[in-house]
Amino acid sequence: xxxxxxxxxxxxxxxxxxxxRLLLPESPRPVAALVVCGxxxxxxxHGSDDxxxxxxxxNLWTRATLSQPELNVPRSKICDDSDAEGSSxxxxxxxxxxxxxxxxxDGGWEEWEDxxxxxxxxxxxxxxxxxxxxxxxxxxxxxxxxxxxxxSKTESEVSSSESSLSISKHTPHRAYWIEQQNRLPLPxxxxxxNEALEILTKALWSYRSGIGRDHFLTKQxxxxxxxxxxxxxxxxHLVTY
Amino acid sequence: xxxxxxxxxxxxxxxxxxxxxxxxxxxxxxxYFHLLDVHHNNTLNDVLFYHxxxxxxxxxxxxxxxxxxxxxxxxMGEIGFDQFYMLVCILLAQQNHLEEQFIFxxxxxxxxxxxxxxxxRIGADHFHMYNFLFNIKKQELRELxxxxxxxxxxxxxxxxxxxxxxxTMDKYQEKQKAEKEQGKTAPLKKKRxxxxxxxxxxx
Numbered sequence: 001x002x003x004x005x006x007x008x009x010x011x012x013x014x015x016x017x018x019x020x021r022l023l024l025p026e027s028p029r030p031v032a033a034l035v036v037c038g039x040x041x042x043x044x045x046h047g048s049d050d051x052x053x054x055x056x057x058x059n060l061w062t063r064a065t066l067s068q069p070e071l072n073v074p075r076s077k078i079c080d081d082s083d084a085e086g087s088s089x090x091x092x093x094x095x096x097x098x099x100x101x102x103x104x105x106d107g108g109w110e111e112w113e114d115x116x117x118x119x120x121x122x123x124x125x126x127x128x129x130x131x132x133x134x135x136x137x138x139x140x141x142x143x144x145x146x147x148x149x150x151x152s153k154t155e156s157e158v159s160s161s162e163s164s165l166s167i168s169k170h171t172p173h174r175a176y177w178i179e180q181q182n183r184l185p186l187p188x189x190x191x192x193x194n195e196a197l198e199i200l201t202k203a204l205w206s207y208r209s210g211i212g213r214d215h216f217l218t219k220q221x222x223x224x225x226x227x228x229x230x231x232x233x234x235x236x237h238l239v240t241y
Numbered sequence: 242x243x244x245x246x247x248x249x250x251x252x253x254x255x256x257x258x259x260x261x262x263x264x265x266x267x268x269x270x271x272x273y274f275h276l277l278d279v280h281h282n283n284t285l286n287d288v289l290f291y292h293x294x295x296x297x298x299x300x301x302x303x304x305x306x307x308x309x310x311x312x313x314x315x316x317m318g319e320i321g322f323d324q325f326y327m328l329v330c331i332l333l334a335q336q337n338h339l340e341e342q343f344i345f346x347x348x349x350x351x352x353x354x355x356x357x358x359x360x361x362r363i364g365a366d367h368f369h370m371y372n373f374l375f376n377i378k379k380q381e382l383r384e385l386x387x388x389x390x391x392x393x394x395x396x397x398x399x400x401x402x403x404x405x406x407x408x409t410m411d412k413y414q415e416k417q418k419a420e421k422e423q424g425k426t427a428p429l430k431k432k433r434x435x436x437x438x439x440x441x442x443x444x
Contacts, residue, residue, distance in 0.1 A: 188269065195249050195296070196276040203279075203292045210288070217280065224279045 193232055200225050242373070244336045248297045249273055255333035260343045262330065270329060274322050284319035298332065304373055311354055311371065327354075331374055340375045341413040345406040351375075352402050362396035 204225060207218040244251045253266050262270065277289055285293065287309055294305045312324040320328075327350065334343035344351050355363045355371055365386055372382065389401045389408070397405065 199292045199296045206288050221279050
């Protein structure tokens, strides 16, 4: 294959691909849309057990996806600080559900939705398994290709967590809400590490058969895998006690 | 191609309009990349790359190696995070059936990826080699070269390629529109025969 030695990887002058450019869209809008998506702002006020909240990625997402009721905290904080519903999170969420139920019975949802019975599914999920429902919905959003579906869900989510007055005052950026609905899985680091372990274990077999057991790269990979396993078992140990 | 359900990439969200990952998702992806970067070179070698793609996609070995050679354009035998990010965006675009949109939005990087020889022109053979990435069918490829090869050299320069992306995007939007309209009218028509089948099974 003919290669071009004059071009540097990711160099701006060459015609070769520079995937990093994907972060810089052709129009200024996407930048705004994507920058808004970050949860850091909302999570900052929410921290409890972290020493370096924004630097460690594990802290970011594990706190961001604890459960459905907690998800409402940043939303309400962002969109309506004057919403005095009680100090504890539990009471807050209970009120949220009761208010939601009341609004549903009043037919207030029609104001926000197109008349479809989308909230029926959500109502069931919320009363039964909140976190499971969240997971499933995340999956369904990711799997589905209907943008309208996502939009309508997020819109209903907004309306359910806020009073109608506050929404009209502080409608958040649409992309922010979409991003909120598409959170990464709860034990993010665990998912990553488990997957990496599986991949690396297979790679280790290839290393052994390809370059031999005693090659320093094979040994390095083996040590790395053992380190990952230790880290995982330590964490599991911490979780159980 | 289908992403493995429940894998880390499966949870990432590609913006449908701009075909980009959010900063948060990129940050997570970087963390994931570092986990796979066993030798701490900020790169993945061909073995790690192969096992990664083998784990998360349904691609065959030959396809994976084609992709690796495409991304490793300077023949270093390794790919960096920039290339990895590009690959993940392509995978997610494919997973979400956003290939047309992706090519349209990122026509320049895609063109440069497909231009293996750096001649600023893409031959039909190169295009054909990577059609599994962007789901371009044989017939479409033939039409593409027939309709957009304005210079007549049987290769596409960037302008011709850009025209193609605009055209496919238009087609894609029309298709979506038609599907939407069909979706509005279809449920009523579809439900009736379904009920009939159910009732005929009962009796």
